[in-house]
Amino acid sequence: MRPLFFTLGLMLAGTAATADDDVRRAHYNYQMFCQGCHTPDGSGAGDVPRLKGQVGVFLNSQAGQEFLVRVPGAATSALDNEQLAELLNWIVREFAGASIPANWRPYSGREVGALRKQPLKEVIRYRGQILADIARARH
Amino acid sequence: MKLFDSLFEKRTRQLAQCSSRRGLLKSLGGLLVGGAAIPLLPVARAAAAEGAARPLEEGDPNSCDYWRYCAVDGFLCGCCGGSMNTCPPGTEMSPITWIGTCHNPVDGRHYVISYNDCCGKSSCGACLCVRDEGDRPPYRPDKANDISWCLGTRSAAYHCTTAVLVGVAFEE
Structure with a gap:
């Protein structure tokens, strides 16, 4: 029995280390590709949109969920699909706070790979439209 | 006795x-x-x-060959009345910045460095440092150091550049 517990313990420790690595990699990718403009705590600055407490609002509609992948900074980033999905999920969990909807479904590499093939050429007006649609659906 | x-x-x-x-x-x-x-x-x-995020240090922070300046293109704030982490009096640190990694030869690790420009006065003119490691063309604006990063500040006048340590780079 004892070796079994020992093996189980080792397996659990292995899983924990991998999950921890994923978080560290996502945070590092945020620092390298996002933080320069969105700032370390996601507050944004000047014309740079605020992620903190806000980014989850987009996840209330399909177009909004797609928007976060199709914005140029995400869609055209140097990250592969899996790491981009990991980073987007990290951003949502780290910064969305109360704005995250209860039924949110995290991004998968496959979903991200399909969406980033249609990067947005015009962002600001489309963003406003998505947020207006979400606000209207809520009332 | x-x-x-x-x-x-x-x-x-x-x-x-x-x-x-x-x-x-x-x-x-x-x-x-x-x-x-x-x-x-x-x-x-x-x-x-x-x-964990504190590197072993060696070298002169006012010299261009100091390890943190591997991707600098500008004047070193340490020679302009500030330091590698702080802006000189009368200037404002840009919250918007370009970020890269530098290899620290002393402890052999890579660190994430944020090159925050100090803005609000005309160019400092001292300790010009152009190393450009990891610099990318302007079609990758987040990794291009030829543009002025005085964005999000009251003034767009560039004065000098800092090299703020953000953390340890992730290595697989």
Whole structure:
């Protein structure tokens, strides 16, 4: 029995280390590709949109969920699909706070790979439209 | 005097009878080893946790070949009345910045460095440093250092560049 517990313990420790690595990699990718403009705590600055407490609002509609992948900074980033999905999920969990909807479904590499093939050429007006649609659906 | 002599002799003999030299060595040894090990544990762990993002340093922060400046293109704030982490008086640090990694030759690790420009005064003109490692063309604007990063500040006038340590780079 004892070796079994020992093996189980080792397996659990292995899983924990991998999950921890994923978080560290996502945070590092945020620092390298996002933080320069969105700032370390996601507050944004000047014309740079605020992620903190806000980014989850987009996840209330399909177009909004797609928007976060199709914005140029995400869609055209140097990250592969899996790491981009990991980073987007990290951003949502780290910064969305109360704005995250209860039924949110995290991004998968496959979903991200399909969406980033249609990067947005015009962002600001489309963003406003998505947020207006979400606000209207809520009332 | 004799009284003292006899008193000390008596006490010394008593001590010699009640204790052994090995016993003294044992307790002294225990004290030394235990004393060295016990306080070191939490202290060493705290130091290790703190040191995770604190690099071993060597070199002159006002010299262009200092390790943190591997991707700088501009004037070093340390030569302009500020430091590698702070802006000179009368300038404002841009919250929007370009970020890269530099290899620290002393501890062999890569660190994430944020090149925050200091803005609000005309160019400093001292310690021009152009190293450009990892610099990318402007079609990758987040990794291009030819553009002025005085964005999000009241003034767009570029003065000098800092090199703020953000963390340790992730390595698979």
